[in-house]
Amino acid sequence: MFMNYYTIKDLEALSGIKAHTIRIWEKRYGLLVPERTDTNIRFYTDEELKHLLNVAALVKRGHKISKVALYSQQRIQEEVLKLNQQTSSLDDFIDQLIIHIINFDTEKFEALLDRLQERLGFEKMVTELIFPLFSKVGIYWQIGSLFPAQEHMVSNLVRQRIILETTRFKPAMNAKTVLLFLPENEMHELSLLFSQYLVLKYNYRAIYLGQNVPFSDLTGLADQKLIELVVTVFVNAMKREQLEKYLKDLSALFKSQPIFVSGLQIRLHEPQLPSNVSFINNADVFREELLKIASIPRV
Numbered sequence: 001m002f003m004n005y006y007t008i009k010d011l012e013a014l015s016g017i018k019a020h021t022i023r024i025w026e027k028r029y030g031l032l033v034p035e036r037t038d039t040n041i042r043f044y045t046d047e048e049l050k051h052l053l054n055v056a057a058l059v060k061r062g063h064k065i066s067k068v069a070l071y072s073q074q075r076i077q078e079e080v081l082k083l084n085q086q087t088s089s090l091d092d093f094i095d096q097l098i099i100h101i102i103n104f105d106t107e108k109f110e111a112l113l114d115r116l117q118e119r120l121g122f123e124k125m126v127t128e129l130i131f132p133l134f135s136k137v138g139i140y141w142q143i144g145s146l147f148p149a150q151e152h153m154v155s156n157l158v159r160q161r162i163i164l165e166t167t168r169f170k171p172a173m174n175a176k177t178v179l180l181f182l183p184e185n186e187m188h189e190l191s192l193l194f195s196q197y198l199v200l201k202y203n204y205r206a207i208y209l210g211q212n213v214p215f216s217d218l219t220g221l222a223d224q225k226l227i228e229l230v231v232t233v234f235v236n237a238m239k240r241e242q243l244e245k246y247l248k249d250l251s252a253l254f255k256s257q258p259i260f261v262s263g264l265q266i267r268l269h270e271p272q273l274p275s276n277v278s279f280i281n282n283a284d285v286f287r288e289e290l291l292k293i294a295s296i297p298r299v
Contacts, residue, residue, distance in 0.1 A: 032051070051076075097133055098136060134155075137151060177205040178207070179221060184212055184215065192208075255276065260278055261278070
C-alpha cells in the first residue's frame with residue numbers, strides 16, 4: 001500500500017500544533033514514534049498524522065494532553081466522534097471534516113455537513129466553512145497528504161450540494177442575464193457554482209458555461225444584448241502579463257458589460273484592471289454588486 005511520509009514541519013502545518021509542542025509530546029508521552037532517514041532526519045507516517053489530528057482535535061477542545069496520551073486508539077476515536085454532537089468552533093469542524101476526507105468516510109462527511117448547514121444556513125456554511133476547508137485541503141494536497149481521489153471525492157460531494165440548492169430558484173423569464181464561465185484550462189468550479197447560486201437567488205437568469213471555456217467560444221456571446229454581467233474566476237497558476245492580457249481581451253470583447261473577476265491569481269498578482277472589470281473579493285461584495293445592477297433600468 002502506498003504510504004506518505006511527513007516532516008515535523010508538515011505535521012505542524014496540518015495539525016495546527018507547533019513543532020516544539022509535538023516534540024515535547026513525543027518525549028514526555030510517547031505520542032508519536034518517528035522513524036529516521038539514513039541522514040538522521042525524522043519523518044512520520046500516515047497513521048501518525050491521523051493519530052496527531054485526532055489528538056489535536058481533542059486538545060483544542062479542552063482535553064488534557066496528559067490524559068489523552070493514555071487513551072487507547074478506540075477511546076480517542078470515540079471521543080472525537082462525540083465532538084460532532086457538541087458545540088464547536090468552525091476550525092474544529094474543519095478539522096473533523098479533514099479527518100473524514102482522509103478516511104474516505106463520505107457518510108460522516110455528509111452527515112456533518114447536513115448538521116452544519118442546518119445550524120449555519122447554506123450560504124454561511126459555504127463561505128465560512130467550505131471555502132476555508134478547501135484552502136486547507138490544498139495544503140494537504142501540496143505536501144502529498146491527500147490523494148487526488150480524496151480531493152475529487154470531497155469536491156464532488158460539495159458540488160452536488162451547491163447544485164441542489166441552486167435548483168430551488170426559478171428566475172423570471174424577463175430577468176437580467178449573467179454569463180458565468182471558467183477560462184481555458186481552469187477546472188476549479190466550486191466558486192463559480194456558488195456565484196451561480198447567488199445570481200439565481202437574486203432573480204437573475206444565468207448562462208452557465210462551466211469549466212475550461214476557450215476564449216473563441218465567448219465571441220459568439222459578446223453581441224448578445226441580453227447579457228448584462230460577466231463573471232469568471234482565476235485559480236490556476238499564470239504569469240501576471242498573461243492574466244492582464246486575458247483581462248484586456250475580455251474587456252474589449254464585453255465592452256458594454258461589467259465584468260466581475262475573483263480567484264487566487266487576482267489576489268496574488270493584483271493586475272491592472274480595465275475600466276469595466278472589477279475584483280470581487282468575497283460573497284458579501286458580490287451580493288451588493290448584484291443588487292446594484294438589478295436596480296439599474298434596462299436601456
